[in-house]
Amino acid sequence: MQDFKEERWNVKERIPSPKAKELFYDIRRKQEISKSDLLASSGLTISTLTRVLDELVSIGVISESGLGASTGGRRPILYQVRGEYGYAFGLDVSRVVSRLILLDLAGQTLEAAEWDMTVDMTPERLIGEVVGRAREWIAAHGIPLDQIIGMGIGAVGPLDREAGIIEEPEWFAAPGWQHVEIVRLIEEALHVPVLLDNGANAAIVAEAWANRGKDFRHMLYVHGGTGLRLSMMSDSKLIYGAADMEGSFGQMIIQADGIPYRTAKGNHGCLDSYASVHAIEREVNSRLRIGRSSRLQQMLESGEPARFSHIMQALKQMDPMVTEVVTQAATYFGIGLANLLNILYPEKVVLGGPLMTDSNLFFYTATQTAIRKTYHYPKYQVIFSKGSYGEEAIAVGAALLMLEQLTC
Template sequence: MQHIAIGERINSRKHKEIYELIRRHPLISKIDLLEQSQMTGSTLTRTLEELVGQGWLLEAGLGESTGGRRPILYQINPTAGYVFGLDISRMMSKLILCDLHMNRLDSSSWLMDATMTPAKLLDEIAVTVSSMLNKHAIAFDSVLGMGIGAVGPLDRLSGTILEPLYFQASGWRDVNVMVYLQEKLGFPIQLDNGANMAIIGESWSDRNRDYQHLLYVHLGVGIRSSMMSNGKVVYGAVDMEGSIGQMIIQTDGPRLGDHGNYGALETFASIHAIEQQAQSRLKQGRESSLRSQEVSPENINFTHLVQALQIQDPLTVEIFSQAATYFGIGLSNLLNILHPEKVILGGSLINCHPSFFHMATRVAIRNTYHYPTYQVVFSQGHLGEEALVTGAAISVINQLTEG
């Protein structure tokens, strides 16, 4: 079955422009479109009629009168197509099916344990896609495509996950997920790193504010980041998702495991870093409620630490405060270089306790060179852990009006 390329489904530049304007509003009148598009009245009328006739738009009633006839309101047709979003992460992978209004029609998730090899996961995804489409009576050719956000590093052009760290199952090296799933499913698949997909999701959720320069940082097992400038994701010569974590904070500092830079930010501010700090200090004889967990110091993990943080165990508070301070220093370096309008912080470490977010952002602001002239908005985002999978689905819809 030959599937139509996403960017060719709406084939006129004028059609794409009007569709994108309408997509950014729940409802919009022809008068507002005339002002925003700078088209002539006759060109706009013809374009709207053609988009309605092709099924991309719906006439959605009449707006309030401003003295003349009540204006026709337009919205995109949610059932003109469907998209899948897929999040491939170290702990959990998730698939969602959405219409063009981003209404979630179905979802499924997989625990990424030691049995979840690439072949097993991708085969189960293909089966689940077919099951979801049958369940909702959606034809395969109504699917625009699937966006995938995955742990990097990766090659997004070839659709290959390269050498990710910390997967429990074997085989997660040089996995061409794009080719594998396109052969199984027959519709377009696109791959990008998880941070890039997350910033697309968060930007879309906050589209009424129209921030043009965004920074997204996900702080968990590692540090994942992305940047958006002039409303577009910034790409480098290689996959940049893990680059912030390799920023050197202390030139004579330690190294996390057997990879990365010595004294890198990830060595001081990541789940693995705080686990190692706790284990080391307990072995040194430090007192802590962690000793009541009935596990040996070398087996203390993030779950134990979060529980101890909730009861304000002094040692645990010290470890998290130190990590938040180092992370704030790294964040200030980024602010001094990139000057985003808004910074979105997510991930398990950011969300484990309000104090972590507040301490990290205070340190960042205090070390920002142009403060208070330069004002930045800090946020924990609107979508939380759903940002990645939501952004993956939105990235497919975005292609309708690109090119």
């Protein structure tokens, strides 16, 4: 195990010079960039810039890609990242579906796989599936092991990131998802460095990468699904609290004497109890039990509870009762979102997860509610987005977190 820990830190030593790290960071944010642009943005002298670029070329992380357009003098040399220098796996460990992807250094997705998190998808089984698939991809692409930068994991919290442990997450269908030493287990199986972060943090890293040309300084990511998950970036850096704060948004109290949380650990009247997948399922089934008419009654077997997939199907058919419930949940979500905006004032908010991807009604109701209740609107303007990577955002972000270790 000690050897793997040492190798994990060696990722940061692949580019040994601080100036080379800074320059590589700038190059990596562009598909191509000219030497003249790097000279202007880096503040380096031409001799230092040339020396550092030569260092990066000799390492193999960048290459000359041709000549740019002339602006009156010599045509400038263009540089780009060499995607084949290294590769990273990204693993999304979530309650409903888990995903694995393979990225190259340029951020291109080469492979992707997913697994339903059924009642028999224990940690042991999922890790076995992930390790087996990773080995298949390494063999299929003929990748030498020293070209694997590592694997990033974006998982449901709470986590101990430093120890690499998934601690006590709730609502996994399979048993055994408590105190899982996932970093150690995968490092020992694959012999590559592994790092762990929560899924919302991974997702916002992916969205920041997708928006890297726009230079948003302050971003929020909110994942609406089985629970509500939150992450923040400021000046392109993840914001970490004293504890893993991924689920804190869902525990925001919006009605102190309101609905009890579904476990003894949560707050009465918290947002999760009004605006999550669980909350929508609970409210729809309650209305069905008291005899409200709905298309769901034709979809379900006698006594079968309505699940989120049924509810979304009925919503697409414009079922009045379901539309009412989803609109109400989205309105509550928008109130919680407005509270965040009134405190943090981000430039962009990315909304992900099944509540957003499966329902335009939820997304637009929530964002319009948030805008109406934002204190400094219209002077303060925020951009809302469903994101660039859809359901793969966490896995992509996890791989990018691993690749970012090169410039740390």
